[in-house]
Amino acid sequence: MAQRRKGARAQRPDFQTISLHRAFTPLRPCAVAPFSYICCFENVIMNILYNLGIYLLSALARVFALFNSKTRFWVEGIKGWEGKISQKIKPGDKTAWIHCASLGEFEQGRPVIEAMKKERPELRIVLTFFSPSGYEVRKNYDKADCIIYLPEDTPFNAENFVRLINPELAILVKYEFWNNYISELYKREIPIYLVSGIFRPGQHFFSWYGSFFRSMLRKFEMIFVQDQTSLELLSGIGISNALVTGDTRFDRVVQIAGAAGxxxxxxxxxxxxxxxxxxxxxxxxxxxxxxxxxxxxxxxxxxxxxxxxxxxxxxxxxxxxxxxxxxxxxxxxxxxxxxxxxxxxxxxxxxxxxxxxxxxxxxxxxxxxxxxxxxxxxxxxxxxxxxxxxxxxxxxxxxxxxxxxxxxxxxxxxxxxxxxxxxxxxxxxxxxxxxxxxxxxxxxxxxxxxxxxxxxxx
The missing domain is CATH 3.40.50.2000 (Glycogen Phosphorylase B;)
Known part of the structure; x- marks a missing residue:
């Protein structure tokens, strides 16, 4: 990737921008004409379907919560999320956002969180989880300043969430690709990093219909992957902002062993x-x-x-x-x-x-x-x-x-x-x-x- 000048955001790819209804975020197709028009149309359709899917799953979760305790934890947990952020994060705070799906991903992100907090104690860490198995176990983690469930990935939630925390950077761990959050961060020129990413041939990014999903990857400042296979898969679809760094879980288990009583x-x-x-x-x-x-x-x-x-x-x-x-x-x-x-x-x-x-x-x-x-x-x-x-x-x-x-x-x-x-x-x-x-x-x-x-x- 080209080096940024100091104080400047990374230059965005020169993709054609398409304006849609406010409910649907701007999209940038991943190819040049004539395929750009095909890619553009595909991304528009996929974006609409994606958002409709999020709304549908959100509604179903509220029904399912009546019968499933884990889903109920999440449904109850996201209530009043704006107020929870406002209690912990104030305008002008220097913040970083780290998102982990569950407890396993948290353990992968934890070494990075703790190194950031050690070097910059004034940095307010906003830690979000999707799964109760992560949040309920780590909701009192002392190295994060605000710990909440991640609200549904709707355009409205993404805009408000990013506006409230206004992070210097965002770190997503392993598998987490939420289009509206990624798009909102990218729109505000906030650098996004993927930590301990792992990619396999069967994922949507590598399918014939994967233009919409590939567009998310292009919005990352850097994708840190676990192995050479992942790097080669990304390179094969034109993703150059990736680097093999390994799996942070190895650092975490060494850290745990060193502190074991x-x-x-x-x-x-x-x-x-x-x-x-x-x-x-x-x-x-x-x-x-x-x-x-x-x-x-x-x-x-x-x-x-x-x-x-x-x-x-x-x-x-x-x-x-x-x-x-x-x-x-x-x-x-x-x-x-x-x-x-x-x-x-x-x-x-x-x-x-x-x-x-x-x-x-x-x-x-x-x-x-x-x-x-x-x-x-x-x-x-x-x-x-x-x-x-x-x-x-x-x-x-x-x-x-x-x-x-x-x-x-x-x-x-x-x-x-x-x-x-x-x-x-x-x-x-x-x-x-x-x-x-x-x-x-x-x-x-x-x-x-x-x-x-x-x-x-x-």
């Missing part, structure tokens, strides 16, 4: 034995692991940190075991005969991996695996179910022998038996897991060097 209950429970930890486990993971425990209870100490910790799920999990289990909240030193410990709280898992000899990460029999990096950071070999194909770190860690995958009890048993019986094989996996984290950290520093003000992570 002791968990005396786990030390006491483990004793002098090896410990297996099932992190963010789900029903299908648990049933396979529990069968192995019931067959071989004395091979290790067994710890579960289920993804859902409500009472009914904890009770279901307890019923799987033929050996004695105990909940973390009820654990005492007198529980020495318990072979299974169930962590029934939130926030401990990332630090708990340090006590594990082997870890299994849940989600691989559902929508996809949870965070495997938190375990690998401690040099713990990891295993997980078959649905990991969309997770670059899982594929790479398998290739480097730091992880293995299973889709049945027999596979799980074979992997675990090999790690327990062959110390040389185990150490190779443990070292591979640790080295994988070390060689991939550093994305945050690369990103910060490209932001429009000087920031150091040192």
């Amino acid at each position: 002791d968990i005396k209950q786990l030390e006491q429970f483990r004793g002098n034995e090896k410990m297996f930890l099932a992190g963010s486990s789900w029903k299908q993971d648990e049933e396979i692991i529990a069968r192995y425990i019931n067959d071989h209870p004395l091979r290790m100490k067994w710890v579960f940190a289920p993804h859902e910790i409500h009472r009914e799920n904890i009770e279901r999990l307890e019923r799987l075991f033929s050996v004695k289990s105990v909940r973390f909240s009820e654990f005492t030193e007198t529980e020495s005969d318990a072979r299974v410990l169930i962590i029934d709280n939130i926030g401990m898992l990332s630090s708990a991996y340090r006590y594990a000899y082997i870890a299994a990460i849940g989600g691989g029999f559902g929508k996809g695996i949870h965070n495997i990096l938190e375990a690998a950071c401690w040099g713990v070999p990891v295993m997980f179910g078959p649905r990991h194909e969309k997770f670059r770190e899982a594929i790479e860690l398998i290739k480097e022998n730091g992880a293995m995958t299973f889709d049945s009890y027999n596979q799980f048993s074979d992997i675990l038996d090999k790690w327990l019986a062959d110390e040389s094989f185990y150490l190779k996996s443990a070292n591979a897991a640790s080295f994988y984290i070390t060689k991939n950290k550093g994305a945050t520093e690369k990103i910060l060097k490209k932001l429009p003000f000087k920031i150091s992570t040192n």
Whole structure:
């Protein structure tokens, strides 16, 4: 990209501008005549459909909220959002906006947020979430000054939101592409950055009807992607404002490990034995692991940190075991005969991996695996179910022998038996897991060097 002169915004592409009704934002087609007219018409239609879709989904969410608690959290959470901003952000404040869909994306954006806040403490951080799983867990995060749910992406909301916070820059994390917000920021010449972006051939940007979606990408000041494949995909559709910086999650897990405290209950429970930890486990993971425990209870100490910790799920999990289990909240030193410990709280898992000899990460029999990096950071070999194909770190860690995958009890048993019986094989996996984290950290520093003000992570 061409360098800006100091104090100036990046030069916009010389696209033809089309004025529509106020409800629909200006569009700039991505090609020159004669295709510009086709692109222009396509973008007009897609913009209308996009906005109608947003209004329809918003209405449906309010109906769905009557029956679904997560949707209800969001519907209730966006009420009065203007007042919530006005209480925290005043005219003249220097602000930056960071948007994360959920908790996982927040962890990717967190190293950047904290480096910005450390270097410029006067900067007011506006942090928005789309999902209750992010907002409800991090609504009291002390490095952000205003934390709210992101209102629906309507032209009216986007205009008012950006006007109220008036950020110096906006950072969207990983997958977040909201056309009206992006268009409003671009119109006001506020630089937009994508952090830890990941792109795949099946996404709308790369389809025959993708002109509308590609137009969003051209409005970014810089797109920081995780891998070379994403960069090449973007280059193939004419997007040149992209840079491979890696995944900021590696920096975050290193940061977490450095700040981890002791968990005396786990030390006491483990004793002098090896410990297996099932992190963010789900029903299908648990049933396979529990069968192995019931067959071989004395091979290790067994710890579960289920993804859902409500009472009914904890009770279901307890019923799987033929050996004695105990909940973390009820654990005492007198529980020495318990072979299974169930962590029934939130926030401990990332630090708990340090006590594990082997870890299994849940989600691989559902929508996809949870965070495997938190375990690998401690040099713990990891295993997980078959649905990991969309997770670059899982594929790479398998290739480097730091992880293995299973889709049945027999596979799980074979992997675990090999790690327990062959110390040389185990150490190779443990070292591979640790080295994988070390060689991939550093994305945050690369990103910060490209932001429009000087920031150091040192």
